Amino acid sequence: xxxxxxxxxxxxxxxxxxxxxxxxxxxxxxxxxxxxxxxxxxxxxxxxxxxxxxxxxxxxxxxxxxxxxxxxxxxxxxxxxxxxxxxxxxxxxxxxxxxxxxxxxxxxxxxxxxxxxxxxxxxxxxxxxxxxxxxxxxxxxxxxxxxxxxxxxxxxxxxxxxxxxxxxxxxxxxxxxxxxxxxxxxxxxxxxxxxxxxxxxxxxxxxxxxxxxxxxxxxxxxxxxxxxxxxxxxxxxxxxxxxxxxxxxxxxxxxxxxxxxxxxxxxxxxxxxxxxxxxxxxxxxxxxxxxxxxxxxxxxxxxxxxxxxxxxxxxxxxxxxxxxx
Numbered sequence: 001x002x003x004x005x006x007x008x009x010x011x012x013x014x015x016x017x018x019x020x021x022x023x024x025x026x027x028x029x030x031x032x033x034x035x036x037x038x039x040x041x042x043x044x045x046x047x048x049x050x051x052x053x054x055x056x057x058x059x060x061x062x063x064x065x066x067x068x069x070x071x072x073x074x075x076x077x078x079x080x081x082x083x084x085x086x087x088x089x090x091x092x093x094x095x096x097x098x099x100x101x102x103x104x105x106x107x108x109x110x111x112x113x114x115x116x117x118x119x120x121x122x123x124x125x126x127x128x129x130x131x132x133x134x135x136x137x138x139x140x141x142x143x144x145x146x147x148x149x150x151x152x153x154x155x156x157x158x159x160x161x162x163x164x165x166x167x168x169x170x171x172x173x174x175x176x177x178x179x180x181x182x183x184x185x186x187x188x189x190x191x192x193x194x195x196x197x198x199x200x201x202x203x204x205x206x207x208x209x210x211x212x213x214x215x216x217x218x219x220x221x222x223x224x225x226x227x228x229x230x231x232x233x234x235x236x237x238x239x240x241x242x243x244x245x246x247x248x249x250x251x252x253x254x255x256x257x258x259x260x261x262x263x264x265x266x267x268x269x270x271x272x273x274x275x276x277x278x279x280x281x282x283x284x285x286x287x288x289x290x291x292x293x294x295x296x297x298x299x300x301x302x303x304x305x306x307x308x309x310x311x312x313x314x315x316x317x318x319x320x321x322x323x324x325x
Contacts, residue, residue, distance in 0.1 A: 033094060033269040035068040041097045041256075044083025044104055046076045046191065050212050053290060054128060054254055055099045058274070061283050065273035070097075079165045080104040081114050084257075088116035092259040094266035099127070100257040103167050106309040110317040111165035112324040117260075119310060124256040124270035126295030126302040127278070128287055131228035131251050132171055132208040133238060135221040137199055140206075145224045145244040148206075152181040159206040160195035164188045164324060168195070170313060171208045171227060171250045173320040175241070178248050210252075211235075211291030227251065234291065253295065253309075255302060271299050 041059065045051045052074060059070040075083035084104045090096035098104075098121070105118040134145075142148035151157075161169040169186060176184050187204050189195040192213060199207045200220060208227070209217065214235065225241045226232055227250040241248040256270060277283050278294040287294055297305065317323060 033263070033266040035066065035094060037095070038069050038071045039066070039095050039097060040073050041070050041099060042083045042087050043072055043074050043099050044076060044080035044101075045074070047074050049192065050130070050210055050290070050292075051099055051101060051254065053212075054287075054292065057283070057286055057290075058099075058127060058277070061277035061280065062273055065276055066269075079108055079111075079163055081108050081112075081116075084108075084118070085114070085116050087257065087259055088121060090259045092261040092263070094258070094262060096259060097124070097270075098257045100255050101167075102252045102309060102313075103165075105255075105257065105306060106313045107167060107170055107317070108165055109310070110314045111170075111322055118257075119307065120260045121257040122260065122262050122264075122267055123299060123302055123306065124258065124267045125274060125299045126253055126255045126297055126305070127274060128292040128295055129251050129253045130211050130290075130292050131226055131232065132168065132210055133214050133226050133235070134172075134175065134206060134224040134241075135199065135209045135214075135217065136206050136224060137202040137204065138220060138222070139202055140222055143222070145239070145241075145246075148224055149179045149181065149244075149246070152176075152179065152184065154182060156182055157184040157206055158187055158204045159184050159208075160187050160189055160198050160204040161207065162189060162192045162195055165322070167250070167252050168192070168208045168210075170316060170322065171248075172206070173322060174250065174316050175208075175246065175248045177316075177320055178241075179246050208250075214291065232291070234288070253305075254292075255295070255306070267299065 041055055043051050043055045055072050059072055062070050075086055080103050084098060087096055087098040108114055109118050142151050159172050195207055198204050223238050225244055226238045227241060227248060229249050231240060284294060
């Protein structure tokens with residue numbers, strides 16, 4: 001199977017990686033960026049979702065850190081690629097930013113045709129990370145992960161997601177592959193909320209549920225395993241896939257990206273401001289209630305992580321034949 005970075009050749013892929021690391025000199029510039037008017041932060045998903053809530057939390061917290069406000073604009077569509085394309089083509093003057101995710105920057109470029117090179121978009125660093133819980137319909141018979149796997153190896157299960165090519169779709173494909181399930185039937189929905197309603201109504205068997213939604217449904221759905229490396233302190237009773245003998249670690253993430261060519265001092269200033277608010281107790285407590293963990297990595301470390309994620313999900317998409325026309 002050929003590479004699934006449809007618009008960009010291997011040469012442009014490598015150029016993207018090279019340009020990404022060109023933003024990290026041996027010592028970051030200490031010169032500060034002072035915006036003269038509000039900065040827009042594009043959220044490429046609908047209002048009310050996890051990305052939107054995080055963006056507004058970040059905007060409120062940064063009021064004391066930046067001389068101008070961060071104004072949130074929701075530009076949803078095509079699994080986040082519409083808003084991402086908008087920022088990719090925007091002026092690189094620091095006034096247009098994107099709250100990118102694993103979906104937009106590590107999965108979407110491999111699943112379908114996109115007109116942006118996510119690796120060419122410089123980053124101000126990560127903001128937060130989260131994970132998912134595999135949950136089953138209320139009346140499903142398999143009580144434990146082992147029983148579910150045994151049943152799914154000989155019977156076709158169905159599962160919901162927030163749409164084709166989303167992290168919820170890809171995470172289930174990874175689990176099915178690692179657990180050697182008979183290929184489950186994917187039922188995509190337009191967002192997390194309708195997918196969860198279908199699961200509650202027993203219209204589908206399973207769903208990878210974002211951690212932020214788990215408290216609301218914990219007593220109404222069956223929780224099988226969490227996709228994090230370790231158990232989550234808010235849900236200590238939910239074991240990890242690793243504990244169940246399945247190598248399925250999926251930790252989604254959020255980060256600030258800018259148009260290609262954005263000045264390094266702008267990104268440095270944003271990174272320092274974001275790291276400052278992530279250290280605030282009030283922000284940490286709010287993130288915890290949302291099932292999010294602050295990302296304290298450096299810009300350079302997050303850039304390397306982004307590349308590793310890009311490559312990892314390319315392999316998952318390719319091996320599970322998830323490329324869309």
